[in-house]
Amino acid sequence: MARQPGLSVRLKLTLSYVGLLMVAGTLLLATVWVFLLRYVPDGPGFGNGPFNPTRSDLLDAFTPRAAQALGFLLVFSVVGGWIVAGRMLSPLRKITDATRRAAAGSLSHRIEMEGRDDELRELADAFDAMLARLEAQVAEQQRFAANASHELRTPLAVTQTLLDVARTDPDHDSRELVERLHAVNARAIELTEALLLLSRTDQRSFTREHVDLSLLAEEATETLLALAEKRGVVLETSGEAAPTLGSPTLLLQMTTNLVHNAIVHNLPADGAVWVRTGTRSGRAWLTVESSGERLTPQLVATLVEPFQRGTQRVHSDHAGVGLGLAIVRSIVQAHDGTLTLAPRDEGGLSVTVRLPDQPA
Template sequence: MDRRPGLSIRLKLTLSYAGFLMVAGALLLAVVWVFLLRYVPAGDFLPPGDFILIGPDRYDLWRAFAPRVAAALVCLLAFGLVGGWLLAGAMLMPLARITDATRLAAKGSLSHRIWLAGRRDEFRELADAFDTMLARLEAHVAEQRRFAANASHELRTPLAITQTLLDVARNDPNRPAADLIDTLHAVNARAIDLTEALLVLSRADQRSFVREEVDLSLLAEEAAETLLPLAEKRGLPVHVSGEFTPTAGSYALLLQMTTNLLHNAIVHNVPEGGEVWVTTGVEAEHVVLTVENTGERLAPHVVATLAEPFQRGSGRTRGDHAGVGLGLAIVRNIATAHDGTLTLTPRAGGGLRVTVRLPRVDHPTGKSK
């Protein structure tokens, strides 16, 4: 933004200090003058000179007092300007460091930090807030770059497979078309799923949704009903229980989050004798959605990476419903967009426990669902 040049903050503070000092000095001298007029008798005052003037206006007192007042005010002005300039410079020195760091950040250097020393005050709080912002921004940019690289790799895979199939079909005209169509259909469906997942992630990151009151217990029931055929096909009972859990957010995104969690619990389960539990509850300031499933034993270091984009875990992906590696990443982003948290914990007997905490809403914010 183009702005016309103006006075610097340092000069403005200097003039403010000097002006305040002049006003304070003038008030002090005015008090002295009033004191002299009221309590000093005219005949008792001997000005430097050869006569005494006794009268109601006391011209002799004013003639002696006025030059000294002017000299004092001139000294106060000079002292205020010099002292104000030095004091303003010392006070604004931390702001100069913050400005330099801001310019570096504007040029793309997100690794720079201010690290302003000293006890806490307004400038230190501003510097600490700026350092925190830079740290989060640096982490976000690194995550986005990693995500873009992974997304490019994942999208390139189905495109490369499609290209290979088409090349084979061109070189082998006698190959049955039905096999080619079926394979292309499966590859194309996977690419569509990946694209839709990326769109959901983008929508959650931008927080471009209208908040309304949502009951997580109803979402859990709806997601379980939707995925019931998949669970029955795999012979997995889904246990849904809980109480009224009001929160605020996007009904569609929170339903997507719940569905992803339940789908993940069904797909990554043991071949026989597995189970899935979905529970909702209320804490002091949060509502809680917990999804647990039986499954293979997971190491803590593996669990810590499952919410990263395109991370599926060793041996956890199999079958046509394995997904594109964005299920838990979408869940984490949706939870974060709703000011919530996602916690992954390995179960002692095998499997995974996923806990989502969202802010509790005691008063409706819109249409309830």
């Protein structure tokens, strides 16, 4: 936005200091003047010494001295005000320089203002925290973009290879080619839809409605019951009503992702998944526990990152696109909730979602 040039803040503060001191000095001298007019007798003179001044003599002597005092006060206030304003505004110059560097794309620097806590120190600390958060988000987006590009390039490269083979081999079975192309295309569509869902939840472009997590848990388990039976996994759902406010579609997607993840990444046989819901301390919660291999806390901490599938997940069927828990985390954050992952002592994973039961 184009603006007309104006006075600097330092000059404005200096003029404010000058104006305040000049008004105070003028009022003080005016008080002395009124005192002389009111309390000094207007006679031939007063006092016991050889010099008996009249009121007129005092006023004549006071006037030039008052003018000199005002002149000295003016010079002193201009110089002192300029110095004091500069010292007061020096932290703002550091913040301005940091803002310009951030606008130019540099997010790694920090102000790190020293001194005691005051308003400017709080502003600098808040700006440093904002830069740190922006730097982390930009780094995460860059990693996400790189991973997404890699994941999208894989089905496209496979499709190109299949087409090249079919073009060079006229006797190739077209039915097999169509089936393989269909599978690759379905995976690309699944990945694209997952990316769009992530973008939607990050923007929080949804309407909040009354939702019961217990009903969503029952719906998700019914939908995935056939997959659980196919893989020999027992599904158990229990708990009480867990009302909250949010998007029914997104929260159902979150619950389905958690249950699907628990079924797919389970024991090869005789696995189990436990889905429980309830309320505690004014928050609705959903817990999905699954049996499986023993997981380390370090590995569990990386599972919510996009395209992180953990051990022995890439080559398994129904492996997904590596965005299941990333989507869950994004949906939970969009609903002002918390997501907790922890390895089970017996093996497997425990995932708990806590959502507010009223609008945040």
